[in-house]
Amino acid sequence: MAIVEVRNLTRTYKQGNLKVPALRGIDLDIEPGEFTVLMGPSGSGKTTLLNQIGALDIPDGGSIKVEGKELAGMKKSDLAKLRLERIGFVFQAYNLIPVLTAYENAEFVLLMQGKSKAERKSKVMDTLKTVGLEGMEHRRPTELSGGQQQRVAVARAIAGGPALVLADEPTANLDSATGYELIETMKKLNEEHGVTFVFATHDPKVMEHARRIVRLVDGKIEEDNHK
Amino acid sequence: MTLLRIAWRNLWRHKRRTLITASGMAIAMGLVISMSALQDGMFDMMADVMIRQQLGHAQVNHPEWPGKQSMYDTVPSSLVDGIQALPEVTGASGRMFSFGLAASETKAGGARYVGIDPADDRAITDLSANLVDGAFLGDAAKGEVLIGQAMAKELELAIGEELVFLGQAADGSTANELLTVVGTYSTGVDQMDKTGAYMHVGDLQRILALDGQVHQILVVGEHMDLSAEIAAAVSGIVEDGEHTQVRAWEDADPAMAQMMGMRDASLFVMLFIIFSVAGLAVLNTNLMTVFERTRELGVLRAIGMTRSKMMALVILESVLLTSVAVVFGIALGGFLDWLLIEYGFPYETEDGKGFSWQGITFPTRFYGTVRPFPFIVTTCFVFFVAVAAAIWPAIRAALLRPVQAMREV
Numbered sequence: 001m002a003i004v005e006v007r008n009l010t011r012t013y014k015q016g017n018l019k020v021p022a023l024r025g026i027d028l029d030i031e032p033g034e035f036t037v038l039m040g041p042s043g044s045g046k047t048t049l050l051n052q053i054g055a056l057d058i059p060d061g062g063s064i065k066v067e068g069k070e071l072a073g074m075k076k077s078d079l080a081k082l083r084l085e086r087i088g089f090v091f092q093a094y095n096l097i098p099v100l101t102a103y104e105n106a107e108f109v110l111l112m113q114g115k116s117k118a119e120r121k122s123k124v125m126d127t128l129k130t131v132g133l134e135g136m137e138h139r140r141p142t143e144l145s146g147g148q149q150q151r152v153a154v155a156r157a158i159a160g161g162p163a164l165v166l167a168d169e170p171t172a173n174l175d176s177a178t179g180y181e182l183i184e185t186m187k188k189l190n191e192e193h194g195v196t197f198v199f200a201t202h203d204p205k206v207m208e209h210a211r212r213i214v215r216l217v218d219g220k221i222e223e224d225n226h227k
Numbered sequence: 228m229t230l231l232r233i234a235w236r237n238l239w240r241h242k243r244r245t246l247i248t249a250s251g252m253a254i255a256m257g258l259v260i261s262m263s264a265l266q267d268g269m270f271d272m273m274a275d276v277m278i279r280q281q282l283g284h285a286q287v288n289h290p291e292w293p294g295k296q297s298m299y300d301t302v303p304s305s306l307v308d309g310i311q312a313l314p315e316v317t318g319a320s321g322r323m324f325s326f327g328l329a330a331s332e333t334k335a336g337g338a339r340y341v342g343i344d345p346a347d348d349r350a351i352t353d354l355s356a357n358l359v360d361g362a363f364l365g366d367a368a369k370g371e372v373l374i375g376q377a378m379a380k381e382l383e384l385a386i387g388e389e390l391v392f393l394g395q396a397a398d399g400s401t402a403n404e405l406l407t408v409v410g411t412y413s414t415g416v417d418q419m420d421k422t423g424a425y426m427h428v429g430d431l432q433r434i435l436a437l438d439g440q441v442h443q444i445l446v447v448g449e450h451m452d453l454s455a456e457i458a459a460a461v462s463g464i465v466e467d468g469e470h471t472q473v474r475a476w477e478d479a480d481p482a483m484a485q486m487m488g489m490r491d492a493s494l495f496v497m498l499f500i501i502f503s504v505a506g507l508a509v510l511n512t513n514l515m516t517v518f519e520r521t522r523e524l525g526v527l528r529a530i531g532m533t534r535s536k537m538m539a540l541v542i543l544e545s546v547l548l549t550s551v552a553v554v555f556g557i558a559l560g561g562f563l564d565w566l567l568i569e570y571g572f573p574y575e576t577e578d579g580k581g582f583s584w585q586g587i588t589f590p591t592r593f594y595g596t597v598r599p600f601p602f603i604v605t606t607c608f609v610f611f612v613a614v615a616a617a618i619w620p621a622i623r624a625a626l627l628r629p630v631q632a633m634r635e636v
Binding site: 051054056057076077080081082083084085089091095097098099100104107108109111112156 | 237
């Protein structure tokens with residue numbers, strides 16, 4: 001069964017009296033273990049689609065199912081629970097909690113999931129090691145480089161054991177080498193731990209690693225290539 | 228636990244703002260607590276002096292005396308010795324009252340004579356504080372009288388001159404006596420200064436032919452709050468019945484007791500006024516916090532924080548801010564209270580005396596009274612304000628939509 005099933009999805013934004021269609025009838029399935037890139041020019045609807053899949057925004061029409069659950073009609077608290085337990089997020093601007101250390105940022109989702117202290121510690125330490133931040137647990141975001149911060153964001157996204165990680169331009173704020181290292185790390189997580197990733201990006205480095213590239217133009221899927 | 232950790236650390240992201248807001252609340256708390264201590268001190272002292280002089284912490288009298296004030300409604304003055312011996316009692320003094328005429332060689336006027344035992348009375352209150360000229364009554368009954376300054380002027384009497392007492396004795400005879408004016412007093416209350424005359428209770432008993440009788444025995448203990456215990460102890464040796472009754476001051480003057488019960492009302496008024504202003508400052512800080520961190524709060528919502536936890540986070544920050552304020556506010560209030568207890572608050576009239584009210588002259592310095600109540604009430608009130616001032620910002624934070632919030636810079 002597909003982790004994500006999107007059918008005839010539409011989303012239109014209002015700018016004053018103007019209606020701007022961002023998604024115009026998207027159909028997409030994401031299978032477990034995929035490393036998929038949504039690409040396209042600015043305004044093509046990549047981030048909007050990612051936000052719909054991640055239950056961060058409400059579509060105007062169509063349907064989205066995550067692990068078979070229809071998002072439309074779900075209560076806000078259930079959507080929050082879904083995001084907490086089944087979806088990880090990596091944002092372009094890292095968006096870490098500045099007052100928490102790397103360890104605490106990664107631990108945050110587990111804590112909200114109600115995991116025990118021992119389980120949290122074990123998972124966080126493993127995750128930080130996996131993303132290459134061993135020994136930096138006690139540093140706050142301001143004491144970390146951009147690449148390290150984004151690794152903490154990845155650790156936070158995967159620590160809770162999500163079915164799916166959504167990454168919106170995760171390398172956009174990083175230099176080329178750091179961005180490459182980050183993608184390598186995420187690819188490793190995909191291959192060795194089976195984490196499903198969906199990216200919204202136009203970074204060639206990410207596309208280089210992608211096994212599937214979905215090209216969006218003007219809110220529609222123009223190409224869907226599996227490598 | 229993490230919410231608490233985040234809230235605590237968030238508090239110190241803007242140290243200056245946090246400290247200014249907390250300091251404002253702490254100063255407000257300190258002022259309310261110390262003002263309350265000063266007010267309690269003034270209130271207690273005034274009430275204690277008034278109660279001691281006019282009511283006693285407890286009093287013994289004839290059951291008919293309070294209503295009729297008849298000359299014949301007396302109790303034996305021999306009860307005083309037994310009452311004085313009680314461990315709960317620090318002083319007891321019999322008093323006698325009579326209305327009559329006061330005359331000099333040339334003039335006459337109505338007078339209210341009060342017979343006191345100067346030695347016993349000193350344990351209750353210091354009437355000599357009102358003395359303006361001459362000396363106070365001696366401990367022995369020697370035909371001395373202390374009159375109000377206004378009466379002395381009215382009757383054209385000087386110290387050492389004779390005042391003629393004219394009245395009716397209990398045996399039906401005319402009571403008349405020559406008394407020597409030993410001093411004059413002033414209470415600031417016209418009626419008292421024009422008609423009040425103090426004399427030794429022994430003299431008045433003799434003049435009224437009421438030997439061994441008094442109209443009232445005032446009893447005092449350590450504090451007016453112990454009136455029930457004092458009254459109970461006195462009741463143990465003075466039989467309540469047809470001829471005597473023992474009453475705590477609250478029963479003797481219910482209006483005064485009611486007024487004492489209302490002293491906390493002003494504390495609540497102070498709290499309301501001061502913390503309405505402080506609450507706005509906290510509300511402003513909380514709103515600033517939410518506006519500044521819209522993006523971050525959006526991220527928290529995005530990664531799965533529920534609305535209730537988001538609200539809890541904002542409220543927790545406000546409560547923690549207030550906790551800091553409470554620690555310093557209690558310390559400041561405690562320090563100011565200590566100053567009020569140790570050094571007091573000067574309150575003198577132009578002539579260097581304490582102010583007078585209802586015929587009673589109060590000391591020239593008021594001292595604070597510390598009770599746990601203002602500390603507890605102020606702390607609870609401050610936390611209530613903290614939560615109230617966080618509700619609107621908390622709702623704003625909870626209603627943030629992740630996508631829009633994360634677009635905020």
